[in-house]
Amino acid sequence: MKNIKLTIEYDGKRYLGWQRLGDSxxxxxxxxxxxxxxxxxxxxxxxxxxxxxxxxxxxxxxANFKTATTLSPDQILTCLxxxxxxxxxxxQVELVPERFHARYNATGKQYSxxxxxxxxxxxxxxxxxxxxxxxxxxxxxxxxCQKLMGEHDFIGFSSLKKSxxxxxxxxxxxxxxxxxxxxxxxxVGNGFLYNMVRILMGTILDIGSGKMSLDQIDDIFEKxxxxxxxxxxxxxxxxxxxxxxx
Amino acid sequence: MKNIKLTIEYDGKRYLGWQRLGDSxxxxxxxxxxxxxxxxxxxxxxxxxxxxxxxxxxxxxxANFKTATTLSPDQILTCLxxxxxxxxxxxQVELVPERFHARYNATGKQYSxxxxxxxxxxxxxxxxxxxxxxxxxxxxxxxxCQKLMGEHDFIGFSSLKKSxxxxxxxxxxxxxxxxxxxxxxxxVGNGFLYNMVRILMGTILDIGSGKMSLDQIDDIFEKxxxxxxxxxxxxxxxxxxxxxxx
Numbered sequence: 001m002k003n004i005k006l007t008i009e010y011d012g013k014r015y016l017g018w019q020r021l022g023d024s025x026x027x028x029x030x031x032x033x034x035x036x037x038x039x040x041x042x043x044x045x046x047x048x049x050x051x052x053x054x055x056x057x058x059x060x061x062x063a064n065f066k067t068a069t070t071l072s073p074d075q076i077l078t079c080l081x082x083x084x085x086x087x088x089x090x091x092q093v094e095l096v097p098e099r100f101h102a103r104y105n106a107t108g109k110q111y112s113x114x115x116x117x118x119x120x121x122x123x124x125x126x127x128x129x130x131x132x133x134x135x136x137x138x139x140x141x142x143x144x145c146q147k148l149m150g151e152h153d154f155i156g157f158s159s160l161k162k163s164x165x166x167x168x169x170x171x172x173x174x175x176x177x178x179x180x181x182x183x184x185x186x187x188v189g190n191g192f193l194y195n196m197v198r199i200l201m202g203t204i205l206d207i208g209s210g211k212m213s214l215d216q217i218d219d220i221f222e223k224x225x226x227x228x229x230x231x232x233x234x235x236x237x238x239x240x241x242x243x244x245x246x
Numbered sequence: 247m248k249n250i251k252l253t254i255e256y257d258g259k260r261y262l263g264w265q266r267l268g269d270s271x272x273x274x275x276x277x278x279x280x281x282x283x284x285x286x287x288x289x290x291x292x293x294x295x296x297x298x299x300x301x302x303x304x305x306x307x308x309a310n311f312k313t314a315t316t317l318s319p320d321q322i323l324t325c326l327x328x329x330x331x332x333x334x335x336x337x338q339v340e341l342v343p344e345r346f347h348a349r350y351n352a353t354g355k356q357y358s359x360x361x362x363x364x365x366x367x368x369x370x371x372x373x374x375x376x377x378x379x380x381x382x383x384x385x386x387x388x389x390x391c392q393k394l395m396g397e398h399d400f401i402g403f404s405s406l407k408k409s410x411x412x413x414x415x416x417x418x419x420x421x422x423x424x425x426x427x428x429x430x431x432x433x434v435g436n437g438f439l440y441n442m443v444r445i446l447m448g449t450i451l452d453i454g455s456g457k458m459s460l461d462q463i464d465d466i467f468e469k470x471x472x473x474x475x476x477x478x479x480x481x482x483x484x485x486x487x488x489x490x491x492x
Contacts, residue, residue, distance in 0.1 A: 009368070009369045009370075010369050011369040011370055057369075057370070059370075081366070081367065086367065086369070086372055087369050087372075088369065089366060089367055089368065089369045090366075091366055120327070120335060120336075120337055121327065121332065121335055122255070122335065123255045123256050123257040123303075123332070123333050123334065123335045124255075124257055124303070124305075124374070126332055126333075128370070
């Protein structure tokens with residue numbers, strides 16, 4: 001059996017998220033498995049690096065699958081892109097060692113969240129950013145990011161009710177890039193809990209607009225109360241940029 | 247009567263173009279006139295700087311209209327953006343002298359055409375660029391742009407059958423900006439004929455990919471035969487960036 005690694009870009013707008021549900025037509029995983037199964041004549045199951053929420057996009061999602069096909073990686077690439085809808089693009093197909101596992105071997109990820117920060121909305125960015133009209137204090141937001149970085153129990157910044165597994169994650173960096181009205185928040189970490197980036201973003205904007213104080217971050221780390229953090233910002237502004245492997 | 251100038255951004259995907267047709271629901275002009283007429287209680291007719299084709303986008307289309315309304319420019323801005331669909335955004339509303347005319351006073355325009363130039367398509371750029379897989383020689387395209395610049399009769403590079411009015415236009419500049427896979431072609435000129443940018447683009451890509459020689463440009467200027475130029479590239483990659491006034 002061959003082990004094949006896929007690097008995938010998708011516009012999540014039309015989908016219920018990465019993970020296959022009953023109705024395979026509406027998830028990215030379901031779409032790709034459908035085409036691969038037809039292509040190979042096997043029942044293909046792909047393993048993603050992790051889920052993405054309904055409406056969330058990816059520029060570099062990674063998945064792998066096992067197959068006995070004689071098709072080359074190049075042929076698989078061409079065939080997939082020919083048969084998949086135009087909002088799911090396979091960027092790369094690689095033959096990888098049998099032990100490679102897209103989820104277990106992932107050592108980190110980068111996400112970006114885009115904020116369109118001005119009074120006037122944008123006809124083009126509206127599907128890929130969060131429109132926020134209040135003025136943001138970049139200095140305060142940078143301080144918030146400094147506080148959030150490092151190893152913490154992020155359960156208070158997630159939508160998990162409770163978890164048997166550890167909810168400690170390490171945020172390597174959060175950086176803010178402002179280009180005119182568009183502000184990109186880039187998160188690099190060894191793992192992310194359910195809705196974590198979207199809740200961190202709600203919190204960072206609350207601090208940037210003066211609705212929340214910096215100290216409240218310490219409080220949430222300590223008391224682990226989800227309600228004390230900012231709101232869960234919309235999914236359509238969130239991009240999974242890259243998955244890291246050693 | 248007040249004379250009001252609008253600066254407008256729109257995603258042209260869902261529309262039949264700028265110019266109002268019978269069915270006002272499907273044109274940008276029709277949409278804006280509908281909201282303005284309702285807002286003021288007058289029958290408002292707006293004058294655009296020029297038409298844009300079905301599917302073409304704008305970042306800075308300009309229009310003006312006369313009204314007796316007591317609403318301030320700020321109020322008109324807020325009200326328009328509240329009632330227009332999300333893919334039409336009014337960026338600016340200004341009170342201008344009575345003699346201002348968005349079409350007659352326009353001294354020039356800037357258009358951009360975007361080419362996604364790599365084998366793998368893009369899930370995000372597909373609605374706003376033309377996917378072109380062949381390799382492009384930037385040096386040759388720059389030479390083509392040099393030849394096209396200046397004052398010429400551009401009738402051979404337009405979809406006009408014939409014209410009673412002059413078809414001489416002056417292209418101030420065509421510049422090429424490559425950022426990874428995305429190539430932006432920026433056109434600045436004192437006026438543009440019907441489909442002119444899209445046909446110039448078809449011609450420039452034919453030269454960049456080696457299908458057409460540079461000399462053929464001189465031929466088209468001389469013989470004025472539309473069929474000798476490149477194809478009319480798709481509208482969805484074309485943006486009206488800005489309209490210039492003195």
